[in-house]
Amino acid sequence: MRAPRDGDLLRVRVQPRAARAAIGDWRADGTLTVRVTAPPVHGRANAAVGALLAEALGVPASAVRVVHGEHGRDKLVRVTGLTPAEIRRRLEGGER
DSSP states (O other): OBOOTTSEEEEEEEETTOSSOEEEEEOTTSOEEEEOSSOSSTTHHHHHHHHHHHHHHTSOGGGEEEEEOTTSSEEEEEEOSSOHHHHHHHHTTOOO
């Protein structure tokens, strides 16, 4: 994760068309794995990633946005309103 001026950036590896949507594990390189059921067409998988992360983090959907990697599996997602420590704690099952 990197901390820009207007939010925190989260590196995400996406598996579209998964059997079920879920937040996966942190990879050794600091990337979070995310599975979504949506297909990777017309931005559906990106929207599903944003919605799933927003729900898991307890923030509004408007606080989560894919800023890089819209057409690939590796994405950079901006999360506003939380610190990197809060993001990690919430994604690992901590309090919201």
